[in-house]
Amino acid sequence: MSDSEGYDSDDYPSIRGSDSEDEESGSSGNEDVLNTSNNDHGNDDESDSSELHEGVEESDSSEDEVVPRNTVGDVPLEWYRDEKHIGYDITGKKIKKKEKEDKLQSFLASADDSKNWRKIYDEYNDEDVELTKEDIKSISRLLEGKAPHRDFDPYAPYVDWFKWDDSKHPLSNAPEPKRRFIPSKSESKLVNKIKLAIRKGLIKPKKSKEEEEEEESVYPLWGDDSNSTGKNDHLSYIPAPKPKLPGHEESFNPSLEYIPTQEEINSYQLMYEEDRPKFIPKRFTSMRSIPAYENAVKECFERCLDLYLCPRVRKKRLNIDPESLKPKLPNRNDLKPYPVSCYLEYRGHEDAVTSISVEASGQWIASGSLDGTVRIWEVETGRCLKHWKIGEAVKYVSWNPNPEHSILAVSAGQDVLLLNTGCGNEEVQKSTKELLSVEMPMPDDSGKTASSVSWLQDDKLEGIRLRHSKTVTAVEWHRKGDYFSTVMPAGESRAIFIHKLSKKFTQTLSFKLQGPAVTSVFHPTRSFFFISTKKIIRVYDLVKEGKLVKKLETGLREISSIAVHPSGDHIIVGSGEGKLCWFDMDLSSKPYKTLKLHQKDINNVSFHRSYPLFATCSDDCTAYVFHGMVYSDLNQNPLIVPLEILRGHSSTNGRGVMDCKFHPRQPWLFTAGADSVVRLYCH
Amino acid sequence: MVKHKHYRPPGKKKEGNAARYITRSQAVKQLQVSLPLFRKLCILKGVFPREPKKKVKGNHHTYYHLKDVSFIQHEPLLERLREIRAYERKVKKADAKKNRDRANLLRQRRPTYRLDKIILQRYPNFIDALRDLDDCLTMVHLFAALPAIEERIEVKRIHNCRRLSHEWQAYISRTHKLRKVFVSVKGIYYQAEVKGQKVTWLTPHPLQQVLTEDIDFNIVLNFLEFYEALLAFVNCHLYRSINVKYPPILDPRLEALAADLYALSRYFDANSRSAVLDPQASSLSGSGNVESQQIGDSVSESELRLAQLQHQLPSNEPGALMHLVKDVAGEEEEDDDTRECKKLFKDMKFFLNREVYRESLLFVIPAFGGTVSWEGDGAPFEENDESITHQIVDRPMHGRQTLAREYIQPQWVYDCINARIILPTGGYLAGRDPPPHLSPFVDNEAEGYVPDYAETIKQWKTAGRSEVLPLPGVGKEDLEDPQKLLAEGVIDRAKAKEAVEKKKKMMALERQYHDELNKELHGVPHSSSVSNIDNHISGKETEDKEEFDDDSELAKLSLSRRKRGNLEAAEKGIKRKKDHIDVIRERKRKLKESQKSKEG
Missing domain, CATH: 2.130.10.10 (YVTN repeat-like/Quinoprotein amine dehydrogenase)
Structure with missing residues (x-):
């Protein structure tokens, strides 16, 4: 089986099959990019079957430095997660895992080590690998969507794999189709469609930033104060009653007589839930000790509910002296x-x-x-x-x-x-x-x-x-x-x-x-x-x-x-x-x-x-x-x-x-x- | 044929309540919208259910007026919202088909809607908008203090809320329209008077707010959407009215430092004097965030709030605000109230220590004509400035105190504002338990109970007005004519009553004296007529009262049932109020007793 390590970058890593499960390396995250960006080269037709060939190729380049070290074979690593070993050596003995470092320690170590960002943990071999400068360069090139090696030229003149200078016929003698020379019909259809949509106003061209801002801007909505619009024919608007203003007892530092005693607070428990006072006054000796009010958002929400859910009726409230309600009777005397x-x-x-x-x-x-x-x-x-x-x-x-x-x-x-x-x-x-x-x-x-x-x-x-x-x-x-x-x-x-x-x-x-x-x-x-x-x-x-x-x-x-x-x-x-x-x-x-x-x-x-x-x-x-x-x-x-x-x-x-x-x-x-x-x- | 209860021959139109009111589900059906959309429309349009006199469909329904519903139906916004819904489906479809380009394109060109027409429709006059501004301000201020939550509250909106609230505060502070401030457990209540309208709002304490799970954020955000738009337009109108451009263009650097309020006031300054911001300012801007850390260890706050509290902005002109104040004064005609408010902290220089509510005090003190600075690098003046008169401290300071200034607790500022006089600082010195903080929204006399401290403040006030020092003990005794005093508004009702009683007693004594003289003249022996005047008076009073009771009961007899019900309800209300006050009095009495026993 081929061992694949991203950091051994002498070769052309993109040709590795993306489906090989044992592939595990620091650059594994970039594989998608790799595969898609290099599709043009026709390497995607390589499948599992070609792995042997790949492996050979790989080993060619790295045989002198790294021995293939896959010690478990083609199995998911999860199977070894809870084991104490990571694989077997050539004699069949178990290879023990390293002691896991404390997270805190590893964090501290990483903070200390300025080179830490280029370290990668290799799960298969249970070791930390430090990326070389070249590795990083090739990775960054990969990220950019270029070929990993700087010297590789994707646009090199094509070298035909088949020499046909002497042959009488080309491999295919078919004439170039016409469509290669005339503008695409489907594309023009698409363009037409877009054109029409723009004309109809279905697609709007993107606005410039200034226009957007202009639209958002506020303008003086109400004219001068003399602007008195006449009577509108809508229903009468009943303004919502304003929330009750707070009394002395809601102060952060009320007079002592507003604070109920413990007995009184206990006696509230005996009352019906509706009768119970919603708010129990408390005293804070300084402003810094006032805690955040826990019901602030909830009360805001309840007020919202009141505003749009409660039926509003104009009610005459008798705010008069009850004595004046009594009829004026002639004096009994x-x-x-x-x-x-x-x-x-x-x-x-x-x-x-x-x-x-x-x-x-x-x-x-x-x-x-x-x-x-x-x-x-x-x-x-x-x-x-x-x-x-x-x-x-x-x-x-x-x-x-x-x-x-x-x-x-x-x-x-x-x-x-x-x-x-x-x-x-x-x-x-x-x-x-x-x-x-x-x-x-x-x-x-x-x-x-x-x-x-x-x-x-x-x-x-x-x-x-x-x-x-x-x-x-x-x-x-x-x-x-x-x-x-x-x-x-x-x-x-x-x-x-x-x-x-x-x-x-x-x-x-x-x-x-x-x-x-x-x-x-x-x-x-x-x-x-x-x-x-x-x-x-x-x-x-x-x-x-x-x-x-x-x-x-x-x-x-x-x-x-x-x-x-x-x-x-x-x-x-x-x-x-x-x-x-x-x-x-x-x-x-x-x-x-x-x-x-x-x-x-x-x-x-x-x-x-x-x-x-x-x-x-x-x-x-x-x-x-x-x-x-x-x-x-x-x-x-x-x-x-x-x-x-x-x-x-x-x-x-x-x-x-x-x-x-x-x-x-x-x-x-x-x-x-x-x-x-x-x-x-x-x- | 059995006649139905509500039988109506076919073809005859409905009349009355049945025709005028429809239930919510009928309304939803008529509008062909979903319930959440209907809610949103109701919130934006300000449509509320109404209470028909006769509920045709039953008591458990909510009823909307048909006109209200058709009002929504003809709203262009409804069509727009439908369009948006269709558009969202397009985006979803593109996403589902993995057509990313199209999805992105669509996302960029999302249709939007504006609320200006609706605002104008709901509030045809500016005054109407001001009248309804209470809830709007409270909510915007609350959201300015909330942390952003993913998928619920966007950061953008919170920033917008903060900007709007600062703009509003800057206007109020600059035009000295603030009237009352009350620090309650729920937050800080402010009351301002704008164009004759009293606008009250609540700002939460500048701490991490608790978010509960049991609230529906969609509804609150719908409200917020409307309120943001409304407040923006209101601010715009107000700024124009004092000839300041809106939206204010702030120095981006100041904005980055989240020192909006101060930046705004500087903007005012620059605008009104048509001067350019001083170029040296940048030299001071390199301040670290030492201060924010300081605040951070005492109070746990979100990052947002921290940023907000960093009022490190460069200014090398201490009197900037004062200049500003003077400029405005020239521009406008002001009523007495405003003039009084403007002068309250005149020629006073405040310095805020850490751990005090900087946001609030920075808003409040300039609103009453004071100059203020704070601990931190960008402050207008330093702590060691000689001209500082008051230093506001919440935690007692040990050592390094200057004699030239007073070290007071922040409550002093608020109490001064509510009393509209400069209170003696004795009780408010740092480290002491301050006197109670009383609500300025309560009419003590109407309530029937006047707390002691309110009484004291009143005495200070009257003393300040008559320019005479209060003489405790002396002034109270020679209250000759309570009526006159009442008319002068010097003493309150309770005292007047006391005086009346005193007078009565005096008169009774006089009468008795006359009687005795008469008796002596007529040669009646001086018998047991050393009568108890008190008894006499009280006896007469009780008699009076009995008669009164009987009278009132008899008067009640000839009332109709409804009126009698009203009367009884009113009496019940009065009694409840009285009971409440009795409880407070009782507590006070017990407190006094316990104090005495401690002393003794």
Whole structure:
């Protein structure tokens, strides 16, 4: 096998086959160049088969200096990588490898040795070879693409290998083809193509450097400041909000109070990840000790994302004093008098007081309780004048508004009792007693009444008992004191009865209510009658035989009580959600105003008869007093001003204030609490 | 027939939000571009998603306005980018066919695009561009400090960023437009006022930046591409406005030394005086890189940064910057603010030791009218110059101190700038723990908490203004009419409140005195009326407060639900702020206590 060493450069190295694997030398990197550059010489047709010849040639030149030293044969060197030997000598003994030098040492040695750059490691023989000057010269010539030897002349006149001076014929007698003498067609085609492309502008001639620079240069883009381009028809540009400016705590040396203590930092771990402060202040005593901010690039990236990914909306931010948001209400002192503080307590009931009613003159007050008693109190002293034991839990009490009678209507269970209160002078007593006497055999005038309500004399309580078929929840008098209505929620289509006291006569109006009735009220001036179900209030005209006049949609879910303004044009509605609706009858069937007042259910609402006051009471043990001014001018909206929150009752079984009623003449409010106390609030 | 929820008879056009807004994927489809290209276009054109009132396709989509999309569609750049894409394919093909000549030829003639039209479209007026410059400056300054990364950030771009940032700083410094500087942990915030616009930007600390893997560099580079173009045009406009040619032609030697900022200021100088750079300069240029090594051992920096920090440029004219300043002053009419800023460091000579932020200080001190030099060979004046008034030192120096100058920490410069007065150097002397560095961007009184040092600075300021030395302890006591004082702006609100309280107390005492006199006159025996005035006052106050509470609650009752929500939100915000301040106060109290206990 031929041994090939690049540095033995006497010969013509390019003729060595490039595929011989055992070729290993310093100049191996240049082989490609070699082979390609010398292709013209026709040496490339030498193949493996010619190696023998090559070897011979090689050995010719170098036999006297170097012995062929390939000790392993034609095998890849990798096989010997991990071995301790590199080959075998002629006797078959292993040739050991040199000790490998420490890398550092070799580096140092190389740094010291100025001739190091010309040293090359020969892997086959495991030795360092120093290139001679000639070697380097030939290598550099090779790199330049020239023949390695300086004396070699590639353009030497051709010496024919075949002498044919004497022969009659040339080796080939073919005439020179025409194509050797005419311009190439394909080349001209190519040139044409390029020409065309340049003309079309597909290929642009390379620009000079100056032109390029000119193109890159910046020029004054905006004209003078007077340049005000008119309105463009694009969408409005919403500028991105500027990043937040840093506060004191972001300083490299903040005041000590801005630095959280270790405990506080630890407590951040317990917080939700969103709530956790993003930045923990730190203190550096000198500027040189500030480290690079590790999130700089990341924050820049996040800002970029915000800029192009976040939808932008113009939002009005209220950066004002919250006080200015509150409506400007008239001074409460100007709206006096109104009930402010608790003046009296009426104690005596043993269970929650469910209902109270004030006598028309304002001298007496009646209260009914769950303990089955009805009591009558003197308002100014708090003395209990009278009390009845009904036996059943009293749901509702209602005083006859006619001052000529002293009658109290009480609903308890399925009965409504009309009681003689015994107040007033003798005339009153007399007329009352007359009214409260029923001839026992009551002739049935109409079949429909008798079946559900029967008028009975109650001797024990000295009054009339109206027996209903179902539980009665409310009793309301007509303003004249002759008619009264009762509500029997379970009665379905016959839930409402209107009774005439003077004739002891009951009338059923079959109103089509959807859902159970809750309360009913007479209109204070006209012949209207209000019936409320849980969601809707219906207004009927009684004169026109119960024609539906109006339907008020409250938007509430659980109406508990309604009250009509003395003028009759305004209604307030309290609901189980703690909401209060104010209706202006003339305005619309939707509430004029809805106020969310109480945390818990509103139990009752009431208007004052003469003062512009109204009140609500609720299970959260408070009663609110409002100023509700109604103007005769139709253009002016009613003025509603919250005046006072009355507290004092305590909660019992989850119920608070059950009922509230105003005094007919004074700005006083009576409240009935579930804590079995009736309170009087005075101005 | 079942009527659909959004039923629309065939042939009827869409209306409302459904017609006006399309989702991103619809937009991409309409534009016939890939998603990355769409992103790039959005970034360059400044198109952002919008929030329709009604989201027709659902809540989880992003919506673009149809006009925005058609705005992109008619952009000539879109066509250009498509061309580029086709061209890249040609190159790829040539490469794949090993047609190297063709590939090289194609590579040389790559089509490019310019962004000038887009910039003009986005910012029809120069002011608009200034308004949006914050992010641009921050990013360009950040990239000027980043190392080049192979296949991600080219060296060329970083060099460009550095050039642009230096040009901007040179303009700001020369025209004295800098207003506030704040050294935070994140970097240094600068705020300048250009043409009435406040421009704030953040420069990172001159240290090796950390590059995280979890960011998409394509997006950031798209932004950077636009910002580079924008800042170049803005700089050009600004330079023209002060009659300086743009782009500045710098001495190639100075540029090679990466002393851009100083070279720029010299360029200004040369330009404004139409003088040629001094020929002797070259004699000093042979300086070694001793200094860079010095910096190198204290701070590990990339080679790039090192080169940047080598401000060894020749100059044998110490007052060059001062000259420059004077020249400009003649040219322009300036507002009071600028004049004040210009005079702050007047007649002061600074010398920067190593280990201080040279870049920043070289920018900041001339912006406020000072003269500055540094340790190193090319500096305008040497350390042993007699006229130096302040030497800025970060590490305490031992020995070899001159009495004629003050050795201060760099923080002093920044604090002076923010306070706009020359602060006493006592607290800032080298080796001491400096007083806290406070943010100039915070309105302390609106925040509700004034740090002690802010209070002190304010006193110094007022003292400086009235030319009277502050008398601690005396001046505070005789605050007679708080209203008047407030009007004069001498004292802050907290003090005014204090004074009001004092006044109230005085009046109550007076009243009591009168009452007692009356009583005595009416012959009422002097009974137990040695009443506690404090009690009286506080009692009245609590009553007041209760009434107020009730009142506010009642007022809330008559609000509509939305308004009430607003109100509650506002109250919540105020409360959060207050809580935060309470925490700070509490910390302060504890700190004081601990200090006391240490002393005691």
